[in-house]
Amino acid sequence: MKGTSRRPVAIETLLAEHGRLVEDALDRYLPSSDTPPQAVHQAMRHSVFAGGKRLRPILVIAAAGVVGAAPATVLPSACATELIHTYSLIHDDLPAMDNSPTRRGRPTCHVLYGEAMAVLAGDALHALAFELLVRNAEVPGCQPARVLRAIGEVTHGIGTAGMVGGQVLDLLAVGGPLDEAAVRQMHRLKTGSLIRACLRVGAILGDAEPATLEALDRYGEHVGLAFQIIDDILDVVGEQAKLGKETGSDATLAKVTFPSVFGVDRSRVIAADATRQAVEALVSLGGAADRLRDLAEFLLHRER
């Protein structure tokens, strides 16, 4: 029965192992809470160490792994993507945006440190992310041109053609009627762009062939969509204790999500379909992409 149980064990072990790597690295890279100006460093650390799944850094590491690059060779860039994700959550939670008092069961940054400090903590994480991307060039054998390309991928993924663009569409769409194409487009930008950038960054730093980069990019596109849909479903149906954040907060805001537009059942079908497409995108990569296949399945079936 080894064949049937290998994958679930492997992916959970992998997630725990790489998650720990990322956790330790983030702790090293972030200024300590004792370093002046303390208040902003405390606010940054509060939000970075708030129990996130570290999906984005894990995707960077996994993409590099497909082309044989060790986690240590992409760790600064992997952590950079988590800092960008965290900055976007801090700003998203602000009273002027989603006005979220809690996230994953803990008070949000602006509730604890004030709105002004939350804006600045987000800005500081945004800047620190680029500092880490640059530091990836200190890894022995890492060519500056590759690091520059990786930074270019990140900037493209998080600007108005990517993450921020998706946040704008989200902002403008609250309460309004959207069709499936518009909801897909919003999520493609808001969550998908950074996730795709993570796969591209890992691949580029690992010196992947263009065809491999292309396959990983397509994987990222589909897995990013599936991830976001499951997130939205968990927001609706998740038990508060399991998820650790206020469930149903999207509905309170009348935000446009997959379940709010298509219902939970149809959303699950779309997520499963996206996961299938993600796995199919990897077909040319053979066994080297097994972990990414497992990860896609794991993300589809997760309960938090």
Add this chain to the structure above:
Amino acid sequence: MKGTSRRPVAIETLLAEHGRLVEDALDRYLPSSDTPPQAVHQAMRHSVFAGGKRLRPILVIAAAGVVGAAPATVLPSACATELIHTYSLIHDDLPAMDNSPTRRGRPTCHVLYGEAMAVLAGDALHALAFELLVRNAEVPGCQPARVLRAIGEVTHGIGTAGMVGGQVLDLLAVGGPLDEAAVRQMHRLKTGSLIRACLRVGAILGDAEPATLEALDRYGEHVGLAFQIIDDILDVVGEQAKLGKETGSDATLAKVTFPSVFGVDRSRVIAADATRQAVEALVSLGGAADRLRDLAEFLLHRER
């Protein structure tokens, strides 16, 4: 009498010429107001084209000029520094921060586009700045390693050890008593760090020798302080019509500025002293640094 009139004419011509270069480049680099999502691009353009002096890009260009590099070779990075400056102003003006309804006589970003959009417009400019820094590598002959070093200078200048750190000190200091050393430190970080980074970026992209880089860095430190002090003085004594922003707004907020702590007269002395030190820092550079000397004097005596 040519000798006495050469410098004032030269620097104003230079400022106009380089200012126009920067203005045109910013217009090319920023997504058009018609490009979706339009709202955020309009908000970004509103704040970028709000009549700024373009000091930071001009300093990048001037530093590169000291080592013989043409403006075109550093233009993307020069514009990046202006986008960073603009993002910081947008966030600084937010209700949770300085709560400024106008800047340079025009409504601020959040007044026109709403707080949420202003947060996102700032974030988008922040990301676009790094996109432009990366694009500097497309300049023929520009080595990737130099571009990476330049990006590193920017990230260092704008994080919690630089600009954001200064904003935090500013935030925490409102209304509180500060001595001269604390006021200097706050301004050194809040305005000085990015200005120093501008000079370092121009020097690094122009392939300056370490001693030249060091001299330009010291110049930036002193000229940045003088610039900030004059800005604060103009805020107090400037006529509203001339300056085009609500004068005295710092006093309303009980913000810690040089004139509020030392009075206008003593502040002018400190600014003149800083300008002298800025000029002295350039002594080893000879005639190549004439424009930077003129610029320091011009900034000291400006009336807006």
